[in-house]
Amino acid sequence: MEQKEFFTSRWGLIISTLGIAIGTGNIWRFSRVVAQNGGGSFLIPWVIFLLIWSIPLIIAEFAIGKSTRLSPIGAIGKTAGKNFAWMGAFIAFVSTAIMFYYSIVTGWCIRYFVSAVSGDLFNASSHLIYWQEFSTSGFPVLYHLIAILIGGFVIYKGVVKGIEKANRFLVSSLLIILIILLLRAVTLPDAIEGIKYLFTPKLEFILDYKVWLNALTQNAWDTGAGWGLIMTYAIYMKKKEDIALNAALIGFGNNSVSLIAGITIFSTVFALSSNDAMIQISQSGPANTGLTFIYLPLLFTKMSDSILINTIFASLFFLALSFAALTSLFSMMELATRTIIDFGLSRRKSIIIVGVAGFTFGLPSALNMDFFINQDWVWGVGLILSGAFIAFAIIKYGVDKFRKDVINGFGSDIKIGKWYNLLITLLIPIQVVVLLSWWLISSTTWDPEWWNPFHTENLGTCLAQWLLVISLFVLLNKTFIKHLLKNGN
Amino acid sequence: METVLTFLFVTGIVWGGVTVFILKAIKFEKKKREEPQ
Numbered sequence: 001m002e003q004k005e006f007f008t009s010r011w012g013l014i015i016s017t018l019g020i021a022i023g024t025g026n027i028w029r030f031s032r033v034v035a036q037n038g039g040g041s042f043l044i045p046w047v048i049f050l051l052i053w054s055i056p057l058i059i060a061e062f063a064i065g066k067s068t069r070l071s072p073i074g075a076i077g078k079t080a081g082k083n084f085a086w087m088g089a090f091i092a093f094v095s096t097a098i099m100f101y102y103s104i105v106t107g108w109c110i111r112y113f114v115s116a117v118s119g120d121l122f123n124a125s126s127h128l129i130y131w132q133e134f135s136t137s138g139f140p141v142l143y144h145l146i147a148i149l150i151g152g153f154v155i156y157k158g159v160v161k162g163i164e165k166a167n168r169f170l171v172s173s174l175l176i177i178l179i180i181l182l183l184r185a186v187t188l189p190d191a192i193e194g195i196k197y198l199f200t201p202k203l204e205f206i207l208d209y210k211v212w213l214n215a216l217t218q219n220a221w222d223t224g225a226g227w228g229l230i231m232t233y234a235i236y237m238k239k240k241e242d243i244a245l246n247a248a249l250i251g252f253g254n255n256s257v258s259l260i261a262g263i264t265i266f267s268t269v270f271a272l273s274s275n276d277a278m279i280q281i282s283q284s285g286p287a288n289t290g291l292t293f294i295y296l297p298l299l300f301t302k303m304s305d306s307i308l309i310n311t312i313f314a315s316l317f318f319l320a321l322s323f324a325a326l327t328s329l330f331s332m333m334e335l336a337t338r339t340i341i342d343f344g345l346s347r348r349k350s351i352i353i354v355g356v357a358g359f360t361f362g363l364p365s366a367l368n369m370d371f372f373i374n375q376d377w378v379w380g381v382g383l384i385l386s387g388a389f390i391a392f393a394i395i396k397y398g399v400d401k402f403r404k405d406v407i408n409g410f411g412s413d414i415k416i417g418k419w420y421n422l423l424i425t426l427l428i429p430i431q432v433v434v435l436l437s438w439w440l441i442s443s444t445t446w447d448p449e450w451w452n453p454f455h456t457e458n459l460g461t462c463l464a465q466w467l468l469v470i471s472l473f474v475l476l477n478k479t480f481i482k483h484l485l486k487n488g489n
Numbered sequence: 490m491e492t493v494l495t496f497l498f499v500t501g502i503v504w505g506g507v508t509v510f511i512l513k514a515i516k517f518e519k520k521k522r523e524e525p526q
Binding site for chain 1: 491
């Protein structure tokens with residue numbers, strides 16, 4: 001299939017890809033994980049893993065997407081060989097399964113923005129009860145539908161008039177809002193205490209291997225590296241576009257936003273909390289919701305004596321969160337849509353299928369928090385496997401050949417050296433093995449029935465669901481190849 | 490002291506990195522525009 005639509009410029013591509021990377025994880029997960037892992041002690045490995053996990057995988061995704069012009073199934077099949085198209089199907093499935101519940105998270109953010117603007121949020125007697133009443137009502141379903149409809153509309157409009165146009169507005173607005181919130185936060189009294197905590201390293205934490213593994217996990221989940229999403233957007237980059245420089249810009253840009261969000265949240269919490277800042281900031285709550293949906297609304301009521309000012313800042317915060325969630329949701333919906341388009345359907349038909357499936361399969365997570373947590377656990381950890389499959393595809397193709405012909409090929413502004421070969425063949429596989437083993441082995445310690453596939457968060461449910469999906473895709477491998485080749489790919 | 494060093498290390502790499510690559514991208518874009526098509 002000949003590619004006809006492209007991002008209009010490098011900046012259109014970069015801002016859209018930044019939209020993938022910048023999600024709710026930059027704002028709520030980052031601050032919580034930093035707090036739990038010793039502040040500055042966490043930031044040092046977090047920067048190191050940006051360089052040895054995220055950026056190499058972002059480069060790989062850009063290069064595979066640009067060179068094959070296919071969504072993950074065909075792209076991996078073409079890069080690693082026909083027998084491995086099922087790996088691409090797994091990558092596409094993991095991101096799509098995440099889309100099913102991510103649109104619910106997007107809906108929560110939109111709902112809290114509406115609540116903040118209307119003043120409803122500040123009238124609540126208890127923010128914990130407010131959250132519980134909301135999450136167990138029918139509203140999450142309604143807002144899940146709204147998120148799917150917004151996403152569906154943007155993807156239906158296409159790459160330039162939909163994805164690029166929406167991201168240009170949303171990502172730019174998000175950055176402006178975050179800077180306004182940052183300026184307000186750092187000028188609050190005692191905000192410096194939060195910044196000090198954020199950047200003070202503690203030796204005992206630096207020597208703790210768990211801090212390093214959490215730093216790697218945060219990079220794996222937060223930058224969008226290894227999800228197949230950047231690979232999908234790379235289909236729409238012009239031939240003359242560079243790979244390595246753009247990839248580095250996305251990685252550093254994403255982590256810059258995390259730092260801005262971290263400084264904002266730490267400053268706010270330390271300035272406005274009495275003496276329980278660290279307990280509150282570390283609180284996870286269901287699906288990482290504690291800090292964002294329960295504690296921060298309370299803090300916004302203490303920001304100043306003026307209800308209007310408090311309402312403005314709370315609204316801006318939840319608007320930023322909604323924008324971050326929406327731009328990531330677009331990319332997940334585009335991946336699913338493009339995968340169907342590659343099988344010969346039109347964009348219109350494909351987005352209808354994706355929208356209906358997204359709403360339907362998201363319903364169990366919208367209605368049942370245990371189901372939500374289960375899916376978040378199974379496919380969140382599955383992303384590490386997706387990253388491994390991308391590295392495997394390049395190794396199978398020949399890392400040196402891939403580096404010279406594809407990454408450093410036509411359009412490249414900067415050339416990548418042989419260090420890249422070492423990262424892909426050695427360091428990424430080591431990180432995958434260590435990270436997967438750690439997460440899966442850890443899961444056996446928090447559940448005595450670790451083998452039971454019907455439990456919410458354990459080894460058994462992960463392996464059962466992965467095996468089911470992988471077995472199905474291995475069986476369908478020949479069908480994938482036949483249909484993708486039939487369509488002129 | 491260690492707080493300041495960590496701040497400089499982290500922001501230097503992350504914010505420094507993004508600034509350097511934005512400037513490089515602007516430079517290459519300008520160069521591409523000036524080159525005859």
